[in-house]
Amino acid sequence: MYKWRNFLLRLFGAHIGKGVQIRASAKFTYPWKVSIGDYSWIGDQVEFYSLDRIEIGEHCVISQRSYLCTGTHDISDPKFGLITKPVVVMDGAWVASDVFINPGITVGVMAVVAARSTVTRDVPANEIHAGTPAQFKKYRFDESREKRQLKGIGL
Numbered sequence: 001m002y003k004w005r006n007f008l009l010r011l012f013g014a015h016i017g018k019g020v021q022i023r024a025s026a027k028f029t030y031p032w033k034v035s036i037g038d039y040s041w042i043g044d045q046v047e048f049y050s051l052d053r054i055e056i057g058e059h060c061v062i063s064q065r066s067y068l069c070t071g072t073h074d075i076s077d078p079k080f081g082l083i084t085k086p087v088v089v090m091d092g093a094w095v096a097s098d099v100f101i102n103p104g105i106t107v108g109v110m111a112v113v114a115a116r117s118t119v120t121r122d123v124p125a126n127e128i129h130a131g132t133p134a135q136f137k138k139y140r141f142d143e144s145r146e147k148r149q150l151k152g153i154g155l
Contacts, residue, residue, distance in 0.1 A: 009034070017058065033070075036060075037091065052084035052103065057091035063115070065098040072103050090125070112140055 001024065006016045013032025016022075019039040026046045028034055033050040036042065037058035044064040048054050051071035056062065068087045073080040085104030089095060093107045096115040107113060111123045114130030114137070123129045128137045 023064075043097075051082070053086035053088075055086065055088045057089060057093065057109070059092050060089050061094045062089065063095060063097040063099070066095050066101070067099070068095075068101045070103050093123075110140055 002021045005022050005024065006020055009016055009022070009028065009031050014028065015035040017036060017038035017040065020036050020041070022036075022042040023044040023046070025044045026042045026048070028048045028050060030050045033052065034048055034054045036056040037060065039058060040056050040060040040062070042062050043066070046062050046064065047067045049067065049069045049071060054068050054070060062068070070087055071082060071084045074083055083103065087101055087103065088106040090107060090109040090111070092110040094112045095101065095107060096113060096117075098116045099113050099119065101107070101113075101119045105119050105122055107119070107123045108125035108127065110126050112128040113119055113123060113134055114128065116132075117130050117134040118132040119129070120133040123134065126140050128140050129135060130137050
């Protein structure tokens with residue numbers, strides 16, 4: 001039923017790339033503020049609290065029970081005014097199970113956020129972050145090896 005679900009989300013203004021798989025229990029507050037790139041996968045019970053833009057790149061995984069939050073409240077305002085900021089997950093990134101991503105966060109290209117983490121700062125490309133708050137643990141790929149491989153193919 002992935003194609004049917006994607007069709008319905010597109011009807012409500014979402015930008016859904018080709019080959020995207022969105023599990024039936026995923027929730028979208030405002031689909032017209034969501035963009036998901038080609039061949040990405042959205043797991044069970046993922047919540048897109050899309051008061052602002054949520055952009056998911058190509059070949060990304062957003063694992064089950066993760067929560068991408070684009071809205072909060074100004075605690076210094078007696079009326080608790082709404083503050084919104086976009087969330088961006090770039091190409092090849094993996095947001096593992098039960099992760100909370102704060103408003104205004106960017107998860108870089110090929111980055112990983114470990115299960116049950118709370119992301120309060122941007123996660124740079126090719127880094128693995130874990131914990132609450134999520135902190136750098138290690139590089140996903142050995143950068144020197146990648147550079148040698150790219151040099152070997154003429155890039």
